[in-house]
Each structure stands twice: as structure tokens, then as C-alpha cells.
Amino acid sequence: MLNNQGRPTTPKDTGSAAHKTFTGNRGLQMEEALLFESGRLDVTGVDLDEPAPFVSRLGALERHDEIGLPGLSEPETMRHYVRLSQKNYAIDSGLYPLGSCTMKHNPRLNESMARLPGFADIHPLQPQSTVQGALALIEELAGWLMTLTNMEAVAMSPKAGAHGEYCGMAAIKAAIAAKGEGALRKVVLVPESAHGTNPATAAAIGFEVRSVPAGADGNVHPDAVRALMGPDVAAIMLTNPNTCGLFEREIVEIAQILHDGGGYFYCDGANFNAIVGKVRPGDLGIDAMHINLHKTFSTPHGGGGPGAGPVVLSSRLAPFAPVPFIKRDGDTFALVEDASGTQALGRLTAFHGQMGMFVRALSYILSHGADGLKQASEDAVLNANYVRARLADLMSLPFGNRPCMHEVLFDDTWLKDTGVTTLDFAKAMIDEGYHPMTMYFPLVVHGAMLIEPTESESLASLELFIMTLRDLAMSALRGETKRFEGAPFYAPRNRLDETRAARSPVLRWTKPAPIVEAKAAAE
Amino acid sequence: MSETRYTKDHEYIRVEGDVGTVGITDFAQKQLGDVVFVELPQAGKAVAKGAEAAVVESVKAASEVYAPVSGEVVDVNSAIEGQPGLVNEDPSGKGWFLKLKITNKAELADLMDEAAYNSFVSSCS
Amino acid sequence: MRYLPLSEDDRAGMLARIGVSHVDELFADVPTHLLLKEPLDLPRRKGELDVARQLGRMAARNVAASSVPFFVGAGAYKHHVPATVDHLVQRSEFLTSYTPYQPEISQGTLQYLFEFQTQVALLTGMDVANASMYDGSTGTAEAVLMAHRVTRRKKAVLSGGLHPHYAEVVRTQSQLASDEVVTLDPDVGATEDILAQIDDTTSCVVVQTPDFFGNPRDLTAIAEKCHANGALLIAVFTEVISLAALKSPGAMGADIVVGEGQSIGNSLNFGGPYVGLFATRTKYVRQMPGRLCGETLDAEGRRGFVLTLSTREQHIRRDKATSNICTNSGLCALAFTIHMTLLGEAGLKRLARINHAHAVQLSGLLTGVKGVEVLNPTFFNEFTIRVPGKAVDVVEKLAAKGVLGGVPVSRVLPGKGLDDLIIVANTEVNTDEDRASFVAALKEVV
Incomplete structure (x- = not known):
């Protein structure tokens, strides 16, 4: 028998007949309830067997109350988060010209490398003899970063750019203290065009921030720095290329002014991606610079993190790098985890830094090679x-x-x-x-x-x-x-009312009051 | 008889006798956008001219409110803590921030009068 | 180069349109003598296959937790993460998006952050949570700074049961900011008298529960003494699953609860990236560090979410910000929230029971090993054992026998005379066979 049920296959022009839908969905654009509205406390998407009877050792602090965490089955979970994902813009869907944030392609080779059990499934405190490959990887990445920047050392543990700034400025403070000038040098020069993290970091370390005006050409000028330089100045924090998208053309002279005056030069390396393989920060007189692996070396931004912010250091600052760091002896790598007996400025995080980001960044770097990085x-x-x-x-x-x-x-x-x-x-x-x-x-x-x-x-x-x-x-x-x-x-969504959000903040879901529920049900 | 003087940071002080009412100008509230939060000092606090006396925040900006002259805080407008929008709606009236008992009235001479402030503002925009 | 779409013809045409003859003219502001003319003396580009081989060789030199009987904890824990979690976090729209500063096209990220904040607040028994910190240790340091802002005091008291690395991070920060820190001696048996340290100059007391050595701690009396003296109690955890088994820090009176969320949704990753959880009372929210997501309406009156209370943050407040944090652990928070959604209350509590049951079993077995002593009267999924001889040697010998048997206390607390202690963790991933192998190997090496 032939299929004889024909149907219209040429659309009519009904473009203006769009209507409000029953669901609020607009075709592929789905509305999605909160987990707390769709989930239930007794539902779980994970099959676990109840343990055999045992005698609890929790003592008097055992929890008996309800937490209030709803669950979803696996298919519901999948759909919930896939629908949420579809409300996001992403590099993979289009050009993402967010200045200063470097939204470049995130190669998936890097993702698969980071998930190798030999990297993803190792513990930061398991015996060092069982993680030699991981330590070798960190050393290899460190080597690339030092060569690309022509710097003496690199502290790998900072967790993000701002944490790297903190590390670099802390090293500067330690170096100043070691020279006996701690009480004297309290001021950090920061250009008006700087990222907000720069003054925030300087203040967190107990420095006083002094603002450097930018010239009419968007650059910081040596005369402006010279006018502010004095025996009370610890450092300058300068972004290069700067946040106006310009290379600081008098950077070498600015570095000289700082060094002649007994200060240090911190460079915000957020924009290092413009100059990798073209010019080396160490040649410009920089003493410390963080490298945002999630910008320059393309580890994914992930909706706001995680990042990684290793800090390259000049020979003047290298001794003050925080623990842990790696010591190499032939083919054997050892972690130095104890700051006592060293000049290390202390410890900035529990473990060794963002290993998952190190793997991705090294995978990106090896893929490009020196020639590809320059070309990029x-x-x-x-x-x-x-x-x-x-x-x-x-x-x-x-x-x-x-x-x-x-x-x-x-x-x-x-x-x-x-x-x-x-x-x-x-x-x-x-x-x-x-x-x-x-x-x-x-x-x-x-x-x-x-x-x-x-x-x-x-x-x-x-x-x-x-x-x-x-x-x-x-x-x-x-x-x-x-x-x-x-x-x-x-x-x-169209424009959201941010005034309302800030004037009466609602920062979590709360169970509607019973009377409201009843009213909602009646409607 | 009151007299109002202005600072370059866009605070005003309306002086009646020894007491000045301090707030931010209409120009300042427009620059900030919708005010969502204010932080006021405690009554009794002594502030020096030019020192931070209060904080005003909008969604995307934050600014200190500096004391136009030295004095002691004798009253604060707690209404704007609950309804920060008053700062936008009526900056020189219901949106005032605090009252200062002025220590040295000579300091008022350093501030701008209305005409001078208006021409200062037109040079800002 | 496979990641670079421009062809040589494209480049030449573009340079001509810009009006320069060579790309180096665009680098004219770089001092000429410093501009590199040739690529640096480093390896050249590689194809996927070569990169995968090179990195695969490095990975193969490490002993993966899933490949051996594995009992290492002390701040990071091996748990099973459902396959759904890793699939979803690799969705392009989550993985390759930026911080949701444009809420109209970031509702996916914003809604999961709102859900994450709610889950963390519920688990910790607090009012509000932020959108994550780097990890538990940096979160703890941030909590101390926050307490200083709230109390306008500068002295923190650290329990001897606080993870030594967390304590070190707090001390490093405090030294840089010229704040005072009192660190109590290592407190293996949870017997310290921390109440005696609290007075009206104390800004905050930092107590971990279960503590570094595995002891659950009752915070109620500490909270009361803190509040009577105008100080804040900061409760810390490193094993978030313990919150499902033990009374919440919020219920015990904590003012700030901060800890490591890695156990839910995230791999061990050799120490990072992890996800710091951070929760507090509503009255302190303006002193909180980090991003916050809040609910609002759009112009058509539809519910939507935005980042809010941003004036606390560095990009607006600059040198007066509550913290310098910018990038956080967004994707790890997503992994956490997806895994937590899959578990739900029922699954999470069962997971906690399994963890505890396994640890109880293991403690029974270890108690039977001659010369080995389990020190904890109570514990959740990890505890401390005393072994004859040096713990470091015992752990190395166990590793040589293919068992990763815990963390020697002296590795994290060197020079404190605690050379014979090992912290042993046991989670749902450990089988009866794993425990039997551990006990057999331990019998041979002690």
C-alpha cells in the first residue's frame, strides 16, 4: 500500500502571528524551573546500597534533622542542566570579543589530557615517589614559562590572576623586609587604568595605593612615575600591554626609575597573550608578573573559573617564592613543602596549585610550539x-x-x-x-x-x-x-532589574510560606 | 536663613546656625545611577574636613561621601538606609545623609557657592 | 597551526587594509632592540598525537588512586563522581563561557550559581553562601579577613585541629597584613582548651570539624564564648560529605562556615582546581568576599538572575574591596551542584552512611594489627592511627607494596614530634578487598 497521506510542505507567510506560548518556552528556548521547585527530597539519581548494619562512631554530634536538598533522577538532571546551558553564550557558539578576558578557542585535546587518570586521579599528599610524572609536568610547564618570559623562577601555586598578584606583591614585600626597609616602603604606584584587582591586592598586603595618571596618549609616562617615586615607594603595578590595548612604550625607562629608587616592578600579565614570543618581560626590567593560564594559554574560563596564576620572578625575588616548590635532582623531583629554614614568604594555598590547569596549558603550549605561540x-x-x-x-x-x-x-x-x-x-x-x-x-x-x-x-x-x-x-x-x-x-531574558536585586537581595531559594502556596494553588 | 555650599566631590552642605546638613548633589546622584545602599556614620563621630563620612553605592559604582567641613555628626538620615532611592528622588531634601555640628565655620569659605558649583558642573559634563 | 584560522593570504590582505607592510609594524611601540626576530629556542608545534603521547608518558609515571587500595585523605578525598557530571560540565555553553556579566545571555550560569548558593547554605546551616572561592584553604584565610572587618579587631585564634596548611595560609596572609594570629599546638585528641584563648580582643576563632585528625567537634560552647566576647566563630571543614552525617556548623552557632567542596563532583587533580564553599549569616553579607548571584525580574516581569552586591568587589571598590578575588571556581561549583542534585538529600545521607560504615570497618580491622592504635573515639570517614616507628617510612613501604595507606602527620606538621601518626581516610570507593590488602600490607611493614 502506498502512503497517501500528503500534507502541506510549502509554508505560508505568517511571520507576524507570533503568540505567547502556554509554557513560556519559545521553541528551542526553554524555561526551566529551579531545582528546588522540580526536585524532591526522596528522589536520587545515584544508586547506592545501604551499608550493612554497624555501630556508629559519630558520637553525640550525629545529624538527625532534614537538610532540605532536593534530588533529581539522572534523566531529569541531564535535562535540567542541558536546558540551563542553552541559556548561555559561549566561545564555542560565537565570537566573544570581551576585552581583557581573552576568550580564545579552548582545544578539547587539553580537556582529555587533563582527565588522564595519571593527572586527574592523584592525591596531593600521596607519596612523592608515586607522582613523579606530575612533578615532571609542573617542571616542564615552569620551564616554558621562564623561557618565554626570560625570568629566573616561577611560583606555580597561585590559583588565579589575582592570587598571582598577591603572590608577586607578597614576594616584593618579603624582599623589602629582608633589606630592612619594611617600615619605610609602604606605597605602591598603580595607574588609573589598572584592573581593580591591582589596587585591591596592594591594599590586602598592607600597601598604600598611589594613583599614577595616564598620559593623553593612553600610556604611562616616565615623568609621571618620577614625580611620585621616593624612598617610601615599594613598587609599581603596571599592566603591559595596558588595559587601553597599548604597549607601554616607555616601560624600560619606568623600570629603571623604580630600580634606581630601590623599588620593584610588578607587571600585571593579563595581556601577555599579545606578546608571547615577540618580547620577553624579563628583558623589560620586570621583577614579577603573573600569567593567567586561563587567558594566554587557553584553559577554559568555565563561567568564571577556575583559572591559574603562576608568577614569574626575577633573581631579586626568586628566593622569596612561597612553598611548595619543586627541587630537581637528575630525573627525580622532590617537593619542598616546609617553609622553615628558607626565605619563602610562606604558603598561599593548601596544595600545589591548579594541576588540572597546568596540564591543559602545557598541552596548549606543546601543540603550538615556539613558532605557533609567536604566530598566535x-x-x-x-x-x-x-x-x-x-x-x-x-x-x-x-x-x-x-x-x-x-x-x-x-x-x-x-x-x-x-x-x-x-x-x-x-x-x-x-x-x-x-x-x-x-x-x-x-x-x-x-x-x-x-x-x-x-x-x-x-x-x-x-x-x-x-x-x-x-x-x-x-x-x-x-x-x-x-x-x-x-x-x-x-x-x-531582556534587561534585568539590577537595582531591585541589590536593594532587596534574594541570594538563595527559600520555601514559600504556606499562605503563599495556598494562594498560588487557588490561582 | 540657610546657605548652601558645595564641594568638588559633589557634596552639598546646607548651613543653618552651627549645624550643616550634608548630602550629595543632583549631579552626583545622576552620575551614580540608582542608589542601592548607603552606609552612615554613628552620631557623635568627629570627622575632619575631607575625611570619609559616609558611603553611597549604586549597582555599578561606589563612592565615599566626604565631610565638606570638620565637625561632629549630630544626626543621620536613617530613612535612606531603608529607602536608598530617596537619594535619587530628592537628593537635596529627603535624601540628605547627615547633620554636622560645624567646628570651624571659616572652612566654609573654601567651598563653592551655588553659582560657582553650577559652572563647575557644566565643565564636568 | 590547527587553532589558527588565518591563512598567509588572509594575513597579507589584512595588513594591506590596515596600511602596514609587515606585522612587526604593529609592534612599533616595543623597543626595537628587544623585539624578537625569530621564535625562541624551544620545540616547534606538534600534532595531537605527539602531544598526547608526550603527556601520556608523564601521566603513566603516576599511581592513580583508582588503580590501588587508596586511603589518602587529610584535606582531599577520593569519591566516585557520576559520569553525568563530567559530561555536563563539558557542555560548551558552560565550559567556554565567561563570568556572567551579561545576564541576558548567561542565565544558565547564573541559575546554577543560585542553586549552588542555596545548596551550600542548606548544608552548612547558614543563611547565605557565595558563588565559590578557590579552595577551602584560601576561603579560610578570606573568612579571617572578613571577621576582622566585621569586628574591627585583628586577632585570630586557630585551633590545633585546623588543617596545618590552612593555618599556614592564614598565618602568611596575616603576617603580610600585620594582623595577629594565635595558633594552638597540634591537637591530636581534640582536648585543647580553646575557650581560654577567647577574650574581648579576639576577632575570630577558627575551628575545623571533623578536625585534621578526624575528630568531630562540638562548637556550641565555643560559639557562646565567642559571641559573649564580640568575636566570630569560623567553622571549617575539609570533607563536605561529613556535613550530611554531623550536626551542621550553623546549628552549633558558627558565624562563618567555610570549607573544601572537592569531595562532591570533583576529582583529586593533585590539589587543584578545587572549590571553596563559603557561607555566613545575612547580617554579614556585605562583608563577604567573592561573587554573589541574586534573583530579580526582567523588563517583562519574568524571573531571572544577576550578579549582585558587586560594590563589595575589586572591579568597583578597588583598594577598598572586601577581597581581591576575581576568577573563582565556577566550573567546579557546577560539578558540585550537579553531583549534589543527582544525590539529593536521600542519596547524600546514604553516601555519608556508607563512608562512615566503611571507616568503622577499617578502624576495627586496624585495631587488630599488632602495634597499631586507632586514636579517635569518634570520627566520620577518617581517623588517626599510631604506628610503631616512623610513619613516613611505613607509608613509603606500603606504597612499595601497592597500597596508598594515608598521610604521615609529619609530612604536614614537620618538627612537632608527631612522627608516628598516619591519617587514614576511607570512602565509598574502598572495597572489602582494599581494606584486607591494607591490613595485610600493614602487618608486613610494622
Whole structure:
């Protein structure tokens, strides 16, 4: 028998007939209840057998009350989190031009390497004789980092960039104390354009922060540093390339000023990805610099972490590196875990650092090799400059149309009197399928828009991005504010009320009061 | 008869006798955006001119409120702790922060009057 | 290079469009004599196969926990993580997204953080939790700083049962910030008189339960004395599953509860990345470090989530921030929350019972080994044993026999005369055979 049930196969144009759905879902865009609304206390997605009867040794502190943790079966768990994932933008789904954050491709080889049982399934305190391969890996990565930066030593344990800053500045404080100048040198110079972590770190270590003004060209100038330098200055914290996307062209002289005055040079290495294999921080006079493995060496950002922030140190600071560190004797590696009897500044975390990130970073580094790392830096810089060159006629560059590093900074001068703000412009990018650029940072530029395309973008991808921004820019300049002020229109949520969230914070789910439940049921 | 003076950090002080009412200006509240939190000092606290007297926060910004002149805090506006939005709605009225018993009225001479402040603000924007 | 999409033609065309003839013209701000002309003298690029071989060789030199009878704990624990967890954390949209600063397109991350915060608050018996810290040790140090802000005092008292590495992290930080720390002597039997240390200059008391040596500790009296003196009690844990078996720190009066969440959802990873859990009372929330996710509405009135109370954080408050933390442990928090969802209350409590039952079994077996003494009257899933001779040697000899039998106390607490103690952990992964192998090997080496 033939299948004779035909059906319409040419759609009618009903584009304007969109309606509110019963579920609130919009096709593939699913609404998803909170776990606490869909789960139940007696449901579990894990099969475990009750242990045979035994005599408890918990004593008087045994817990008998209800915790209140709902569970879901495995299929429900899968669906809950897959639906949540679909509400996120990600590098894997599109260009993610978040300046200063380096959202480059995350190779999956690195993920599989990090999951090898020999790395993922070893304990930080098992006998050192049983983890020689792990120690060898850390040493190998450390070797690459020291060679790429031309620095004497590297402290591997810091858990993220800010933790690395803390480590580097702590080493500086220890070095100053060792010279007997601890009571004297209390001031750290920080440019106005710095990441917020820099002044926060300096303050956490007990330094006083003194602000260095940026020049009209976006660079820090030796004269500004010289004017602030004195016997009370411990260090400068300078980001290079800086947060305006520019290489600090007088960095060598700035380092000299610090060194001549008895201070140290801390470099925020968040933007090291622009210069790997092009110039070595050690050659610039830097004493300490953290390296964000999750930026430069592409360990995944994971929605906000984990990262890793090893700190390379000059010979002047190397003795003060925290424990633990590795000592090599031929093919044998030993962990030094006890700070007593050394000049180590102490300990910054329970164990040896972010091993899972070390494996991923080394996998990335070995894949690239010295030649590939250099090429990656060049491509990142090339892509950013291409964006600059193609948008400079429409959008305003606060420091003129000069070459930038891996990211290009625009301000909002060009939007003046259009009725469109940087925020509106960024939100309209969401409707076009892009994650917004970094906005309102650095603080030295009004309405900043910091675009970092990274080396992972093809020319075709960049072209479409540029054409999209040009279309948006022309629309803004034409005064088509409707496209902007309510944006995004096509995201899982439109603009959220952050004032409400901050004025009356709701930071966890709580069981609705019974009367509310009853009312909800009646409705 | 009251007289209002202004600082370059956009605080105002409205002086009546020995006591000045301190708050942030309309320009300042607009720059901050929706105020979500204020931290006020305790009454009785002595503050020096230019020292931090209170903190005001919006969602994306935070700012110290500096004492325009030296004095002793004699009263604070606890209404804005519960309803920080008053700082946006009525900065010079219901959104005031604190009252200072002024130690040295000569310090008021360092501050701007309304005309000077208005021209200062137009140079800021 | 497989990760770089630009072709040589692309590059040439782009340089021309920019208006330069060579890429080095874009590096014009770099001092010319320092600009490297050639790649550094390091290995060149490698294909996947070569990289996998090289790293595989290194991995093969390590003894994986799952390959031997494994009883190592003392701050990190081997548990079974359901396959679903690792699948989900590798979803592109979770793995390759950034901090959710654009809430409209980050609701996935924000909602799981809200769920995570709720789970942590419930487990610890506290009002609110943050979106994670790096790990338990750095979280503990942050808790001490927070207590100093709340109390405006500068002296912390550390229990002798606190993990020695955690204590060291606190001391390092305090020395840098010129804060005072009193560390009590190592307290193997949970007999210290910490109450005597608390007075009206104390900012906080830091007590771990179960402590480093495995003893569950009653915090009630310590909390009372702290509060009578205007100090805060910081309760620390390194084994989060213990919270399902033991009275919650919140119920015992703790003001801040902080600890290591690795046991749920996360691998051992040789020490990191892990996930620090951090919870406190509502009244202290503005002094908390780290990110917080909160509920709100969007312009159409639909529920949604945003990062909130950000003015505490470094990117706004700068040198006056509550902490310098920026990147946290987002993905490890996701692994935690997924595993916790799979377990649910019923599964978590059963998992805790299995852990405890296994440890009870093992303690019985070890007590039967001549010369070996189990020191703890009470414990959850780990305890301390005394062995004849040096614990370090015993552990090495056990390793030579293919058993990873615990952590010698002297490795973590050198020079304290505690050379004959081993901390032994036992979780759901250990089988009867594992325990039998351990006991047999131990009999041979002591």
C-alpha cells in the first residue's frame, strides 16, 4: 500500500502571528524551573546500597534533622542542566570579543589530557615517589614559562590572576623586609587604568595605593612615575600591554626609575597573550608578573573559573617564592613543602596549585610550539588592528588611530547626542548574536568599549562582525534608538532589574510560606 | 536663613546656625545611577574636613561621601538606609545623609557657592 | 597551526587594509632592540598525537588512586563522581563561557550559581553562601579577613585541629597584613582548651570539624564564648560529605562556615582546581568576599538572575574591596551542584552512611594489627592511627607494596614530634578487598 497521506510542505507567510506560548518556552528556548521547585527530597539519581548494619562512631554530634536538598533522577538532571546551558553564550557558539578576558578557542585535546587518570586521579599528599610524572609536568610547564618570559623562577601555586598578584606583591614585600626597609616602603604606584584587582591586592598586603595618571596618549609616562617615586615607594603595578590595548612604550625607562629608587616592578600579565614570543618581560626590567593560564594559554574560563596564576620572578625575588616548590635532582623531583629554614614568604594555598590547569596549558603550549605561540600573538594583534582599521571611520578612538595590541579601545564620543549609550550599543549586539565587548572599562575612558577578537577568528568571521558593528553604528548615528534602548529583544531574558536585586537581595531559594502556596494553588 | 555650599566631590552642605546638613548633589546622584545602599556614620563621630563620612553605592559604582567641613555628626538620615532611592528622588531634601555640628565655620569659605558649583558642573559634563 | 584560522593570504590582505607592510609594524611601540626576530629556542608545534603521547608518558609515571587500595585523605578525598557530571560540565555553553556579566545571555550560569548558593547554605546551616572561592584553604584565610572587618579587631585564634596548611595560609596572609594570629599546638585528641584563648580582643576563632585528625567537634560552647566576647566563630571543614552525617556548623552557632567542596563532583587533580564553599549569616553579607548571584525580574516581569552586591568587589571598590578575588571556581561549583542534585538529600545521607560504615570497618580491622592504635573515639570517614616507628617510612613501604595507606602527620606538621601518626581516610570507593590488602600490607611493614 502506498502512503497517501500528503500534507502541506510549502509554508505560508505568517511571520507576524507570533503568540505567547502556554509554557513560556519559545521553541528551542526553554524555561526551566529551579531545582528546588522540580526536585524532591526522596528522589536520587545515584544508586547506592545501604551499608550493612554497624555501630556508629559519630558520637553525640550525629545529624538527625532534614537538610532540605532536593534530588533529581539522572534523566531529569541531564535535562535540567542541558536546558540551563542553552541559556548561555559561549566561545564555542560565537565570537566573544570581551576585552581583557581573552576568550580564545579552548582545544578539547587539553580537556582529555587533563582527565588522564595519571593527572586527574592523584592525591596531593600521596607519596612523592608515586607522582613523579606530575612533578615532571609542573617542571616542564615552569620551564616554558621562564623561557618565554626570560625570568629566573616561577611560583606555580597561585590559583588565579589575582592570587598571582598577591603572590608577586607578597614576594616584593618579603624582599623589602629582608633589606630592612619594611617600615619605610609602604606605597605602591598603580595607574588609573589598572584592573581593580591591582589596587585591591596592594591594599590586602598592607600597601598604600598611589594613583599614577595616564598620559593623553593612553600610556604611562616616565615623568609621571618620577614625580611620585621616593624612598617610601615599594613598587609599581603596571599592566603591559595596558588595559587601553597599548604597549607601554616607555616601560624600560619606568623600570629603571623604580630600580634606581630601590623599588620593584610588578607587571600585571593579563595581556601577555599579545606578546608571547615577540618580547620577553624579563628583558623589560620586570621583577614579577603573573600569567593567567586561563587567558594566554587557553584553559577554559568555565563561567568564571577556575583559572591559574603562576608568577614569574626575577633573581631579586626568586628566593622569596612561597612553598611548595619543586627541587630537581637528575630525573627525580622532590617537593619542598616546609617553609622553615628558607626565605619563602610562606604558603598561599593548601596544595600545589591548579594541576588540572597546568596540564591543559602545557598541552596548549606543546601543540603550538615556539613558532605557533609567536604566530598566535601576531594573529591576535592583527585581528584587533583589522577591527580598528575597519571601524575607525565610524567609532571614536580615544588615543588616535594608532596601532593597538591584541585589543582595540573605543570610547563613546561618537555616540554623543544620538540617544544611544555604550550599554545600549552592547545590548543591541546580543540581538545580532554576539557577546558584547568589555564596556565601561578601563575607567580612564568615557563609555569605554574594549574589543578583543583573539586569534581564533577567521577572516570571514571578523568580516561579519565588522559589518554587524558598522550596521549598528550607522543605525545609532541615524538616531534609531528603538533598536537599542529595549535591547536585547531576542535573548532568553531582556534587561534585568539590577537595582531591585541589590536593594532587596534574594541570594538563595527559600520555601514559600504556606499562605503563599495556598494562594498560588487557588490561582 | 540657610546657605548652601558645595564641594568638588559633589557634596552639598546646607548651613543653618552651627549645624550643616550634608548630602550629595543632583549631579552626583545622576552620575551614580540608582542608589542601592548607603552606609552612615554613628552620631557623635568627629570627622575632619575631607575625611570619609559616609558611603553611597549604586549597582555599578561606589563612592565615599566626604565631610565638606570638620565637625561632629549630630544626626543621620536613617530613612535612606531603608529607602536608598530617596537619594535619587530628592537628593537635596529627603535624601540628605547627615547633620554636622560645624567646628570651624571659616572652612566654609573654601567651598563653592551655588553659582560657582553650577559652572563647575557644566565643565564636568 | 590547527587553532589558527588565518591563512598567509588572509594575513597579507589584512595588513594591506590596515596600511602596514609587515606585522612587526604593529609592534612599533616595543623597543626595537628587544623585539624578537625569530621564535625562541624551544620545540616547534606538534600534532595531537605527539602531544598526547608526550603527556601520556608523564601521566603513566603516576599511581592513580583508582588503580590501588587508596586511603589518602587529610584535606582531599577520593569519591566516585557520576559520569553525568563530567559530561555536563563539558557542555560548551558552560565550559567556554565567561563570568556572567551579561545576564541576558548567561542565565544558565547564573541559575546554577543560585542553586549552588542555596545548596551550600542548606548544608552548612547558614543563611547565605557565595558563588565559590578557590579552595577551602584560601576561603579560610578570606573568612579571617572578613571577621576582622566585621569586628574591627585583628586577632585570630586557630585551633590545633585546623588543617596545618590552612593555618599556614592564614598565618602568611596575616603576617603580610600585620594582623595577629594565635595558633594552638597540634591537637591530636581534640582536648585543647580553646575557650581560654577567647577574650574581648579576639576577632575570630577558627575551628575545623571533623578536625585534621578526624575528630568531630562540638562548637556550641565555643560559639557562646565567642559571641559573649564580640568575636566570630569560623567553622571549617575539609570533607563536605561529613556535613550530611554531623550536626551542621550553623546549628552549633558558627558565624562563618567555610570549607573544601572537592569531595562532591570533583576529582583529586593533585590539589587543584578545587572549590571553596563559603557561607555566613545575612547580617554579614556585605562583608563577604567573592561573587554573589541574586534573583530579580526582567523588563517583562519574568524571573531571572544577576550578579549582585558587586560594590563589595575589586572591579568597583578597588583598594577598598572586601577581597581581591576575581576568577573563582565556577566550573567546579557546577560539578558540585550537579553531583549534589543527582544525590539529593536521600542519596547524600546514604553516601555519608556508607563512608562512615566503611571507616568503622577499617578502624576495627586496624585495631587488630599488632602495634597499631586507632586514636579517635569518634570520627566520620577518617581517623588517626599510631604506628610503631616512623610513619613516613611505613607509608613509603606500603606504597612499595601497592597500597596508598594515608598521610604521615609529619609530612604536614614537620618538627612537632608527631612522627608516628598516619591519617587514614576511607570512602565509598574502598572495597572489602582494599581494606584486607591494607591490613595485610600493614602487618608486613610494622
